[in-house]
Structure formats: C-alpha cells, structure tokens
Amino acid sequence: MEELKENKAKELIKESTPKVLIVDDEKGLRLGTQRLLEMEGYYVETAENGTEGIEKGTNNDFDLAVIDLKMPDIDGLQVLAEIKNARPNTVCLIATAYASYDTAIESTRLGAYGYIPKPFTPDELLYNLQKAYTQRVLMLESEQLKKEREANLLELANERSRLSTIINLIGDGVLVINKQGEVVYRNNAVFKNLNIVEAKNNIELLSKLPDKIIDLIDNYLGSDELIKKSYSTQIEIIHNELFVEAVTSPVPNPDGTLAGVAVVIRNITELKKIELIKNQFVSMVAHELKTPVAAVLGFLKIIIDKNLNISDQQRDDFVSRSILRLRSLLDLVNDLLDISRMELKTKQREIVTLDIKEIIKSTVELLEIEAQKRSISFNIVMENYVPVIKADQNEITRLFTNILSNAVKYNKEEGSINIITGSNENYLIVKVIDTGIGLKDDDKEKLFQEFYRVKNEHTRGISGTGLGLTIVKQIVDSYHGKIEVESQYGKGTTFTIYLPINNNN
C-alpha cells in the first residue's frame, strides 16, 4: 500500500517536474543534492546563503524548499519565515545537524513542513521530498477549491442582489411567508400597494396586512396537505382610490411539503376605474333603452285594454307615437353600435382622398326639406381653394350630418345656418354657425358626453339619441383633429371643426 503510494508519487513527480529550491552554504551538499534530484525528475535551483535564498524563494513560486538551518549570513528560520510569508504554498523543509526541540517548535510555528536531520541519505531526502510534494499538491488543490467556493459565493451573492434589485423595482408587491407564518421576504411595493405607511419590523407588517390576505395565507398554513392551487382576491385599500389584487401561491420544499406562501399584490386601481366607467355607461344605456320600450309597451297595453275604451283617434295617435319611439330606439341602437365599433377600432375604414365641398353640399341637400319646413336657410361660403383630406367618406359624412342636423333641430323658425370653410397650414377648417337656441355654459361643458341632451323650455319635443355629438367628437379625435364650440344662450352656436390636411399630397 505504502509502496503503491510511493510509486504514484514518483510518477507524479516525473510528470510534473516539481521546482525545488536548495538553500545551503555547503557547496558539495548543494551540488550533490541538485544532481540527485534532477535525476529523479525535479527542477532544482540553489542558493548559497540566506540572502540569496530569500531572494529566490520569494520571487519565484517554488513547489518545495530545503533550507539549511545554520548559515553564516541569515538564520535558516528567518529564510523560512520570509519565504512562507511571500509564498504560503511553498512547502519548506528544514535541514539541520543541530536539531533541537526549540528550533523544531519554532520552525513548525513558522510553517515548516518537516525536518530532515543532517547528514541525510539520498533515500531519506527523496522520501521527505515526495511526502512534501504530496502536501504541496494537496495545498494547491485546496486553494483552488477555496477560490472556486469564494467565486461561487460571490456569484450567489451577486445573483441574490440582482434578484433583490429586480424584485424591488417591479410595481407588484412581493411578500413571502414561511411555514411558521413569519414574513421572510417583502419588497418595497408591498408597502406602497397596501398603503402601509410604516412598519418597524416584519411582525408589525404582518399585523397590518388586510384580513383577506391573512385568510388566504392561513388557508395554506393550516392545511395538512400541500395546497397546490393559487388564490386571488380583490381588496379596496382606499375607498374609490386604491384597489389591489392579491394572488397567493404555495412555495413547496423539494420533498413536496409546504415551505411557505408567496403573495403578489398588484395595483389594479386603473382597471377598476375603467370598470366603473364601463358600468356607468352600461347603466345609462340600459336606462336609455328601457325608456322607449316602456313607452311603447304602455301604449300597446292601453290599446289592447277593452276596459279603457279609448277612441279611434286616440288609438291612431298612440300607434303613431309608438312608431316614433321605436324609430328613435333604432337610431339609438345604431348610434351605440357605431360608438362601440369606433372604440374597438373594428370599423372597416376606407381612407380615400375626400372633397369636403361635395360632402357638405350633399349633406345640406338631405337636410334641406327639414329646414324648409321651419323656413331655415343654409348659406355656404367656401374658399376657392379647399385642401383635400384623407379620411373615410362615411365617417366624415356622419360627422357633418350630425353637426348640421343639430343646427337645424336646435334652430329657430326662420333661422339660418352659415357654413364657412377655410384652411390654415395644418388644418382644413369648417365653421357651422347657427342662429339657434344657444347653450348655457353648463351645457357647453357636458355637450360631448354620452346621452347628454340639453333640456330646457326650447328643447321640448326635439328628438335625439344623446349620442350625436359623442360620435362627432370620436370621429374628430380619431383623425387627430379638434372641435371647438362657441355659444351664446338664446342667440346661437358655432361649431368649428379642424381636420388635419394630408401634407404628402
């Protein structure tokens, strides 16, 4: 066994040519040792005194050093100390004829690997060097491992800090609770999303968590079996101002048992606000749809009720009023569909070069009959040069139909409607000036809101869906244009529409 080891060591030495430094003031011993070791496969350098020994031994990384204890200039123990200080992995042997207990202790303290008593035989020297070299190899390996471990630890630390930075940067709160119900990790967003102003420690943080989150966590911690599902809950943290969604998920150990619970807390306030707006819109739509249906239903019930005994004239009146209500209901449904399509952008648009003059002229023609009934006159003033725009013909026609039909509907008897087109560098500008009932400031602000209809003594009996100007605004916005309203109550209203000119043509 021992022999096997020795053979292995010999092979190793031949393969790797260990570097040995011999420090000895005896020339014969130096040369003899050098020759012997070189034959055995070592690379040998020598130093004839302590000073040279320190110089060579500290400047080069020798695998092994054999240092004579007694030298005329510098003591061998000092040489040992200097070399060990600069090269801790150089394995040093002390060679001496004056071995004493004290120097043995001192040299071991200074890092000597062993003692070779002088005079030594070649075998004794070789045996000691082999052992020393094995030690050297072990030391190097251990150092390598240490370096690797340190590098791994550093890498791990870096990774952790990277992860921590990332988790702290995200807007969602991240909270991890261990099996004992203690907070083991939380990022800053937890505080922000739950509106927790201050928590001195994790225990205080735990006490400030909303009950709904605690309940979800307890669900996992209290169960004997690992719950694999995630749960979510929505919590109103600040009334109408801060809503969050908390999602809890189990964190399993490698053996499948529960290690803890991870909670992700997301701010969903914006979503909630949109939901609220949507709900309000749906409520308004429901109301607007229900009203005409109720009116028609009422008329039909009255007509069919024999006990009421209404006259033929009344019956005819109720039927035609029902038809009017149903027509306006149909208009409303169509307007709603248009709005929805425009909002969803599913409407098929056909963008073409449009002549706005033609669109205005044909729209006026359509409204002429209605206007003439109340002696309202149209007056169109167009610049010779009106720039073309690129847009969908149906949408632009719809825009002017809504604006101009309002100008007719809300006008006075024998009123007028002036349409003036012009342009500046960027926009095609159309002004529609009516001599109608005008708008109060309050009404002006709400004019483009869905279902908003001005109600006063002048507007009685004027029918409409309350969506006409909403649609106008949507169309104008979708082309990045703008619309302005000026009005004087009782005198009239002016709408100014700006549509971007396509400068490429």
Place this chain on the structure above:
Amino acid sequence: MQHSDKIKTILLVDDDIDLLEQNKLLMESKGFNVVTAESGKEGFEVFTKVKPDLAIIDLIMEEYDSGFILCHRIKKTEHGKRIPVFILTSATYNTGFKFSSETKEEREWIKCDGILNKPVVVDELISKLNNYFDE
C-alpha cells in the same frame, strides 16, 4: 275603487310625455283626478297651485337628480309633509344606480316615501295608493 269620499288628486311629473299621458289615462280610469307636469320646475308650480293628495315624480328629467330636488322642495312645504311622495324611475340597483328607499335613513335622505320602478304596473300602483289613502 276608492275608499274615501273625496276624489283624490295625484300629481304626475315626468319629462316623457308619452309615459305621462299613459299613466294619467290609466289613473283617471281608476277614478283619480290627475294633474301633470313635464319638469321639476313645472312640477313645483303645479304642486303649489293644486295641492295634490299624492305626487309621483320621475327621477331623471332636465337633470339626473331633478326628481330628488323636486322631492326635497315639496317635502319642505307644510302640505308636502302631509302627503306621500313617490320617486318613479328605471334607475335602480339593477341598472347600477345605487340608491333605494329600503331604510328609514335612505327615505329621510331622499325625502320620498317610496321608489316605484318603471315601467309601472298600474294595478300594483293603484293598490299601493289606496293603501296610503286608507291609512
């Protein structure tokens, strides 16, 4: 149908002239005297002039809260405190408008004696009215 001797006068306020006319016709057929108004403003004028035995007011008229405002105005008067006032609306919990007359606090806040949902089932309404007049 009526249990008391005098013919009861009901004030109906609704900006939907179709519904207004229908309800007037139906209530008149049940023996009530019906006066109407088409806005909150007009409603109060008619109320002051006629002093009805009961008022039924549509909620959303010229403004979204016109019915509430008229209700408050009526209930501030001596006569208004003595008569039942109902809010008539299709805006309910189901359609997302969150108010009701379930609790005393709510009724006090709205100042009305009850909320009637559109469309009105006239027979139900009449029996409700007769209950009021019987008390």
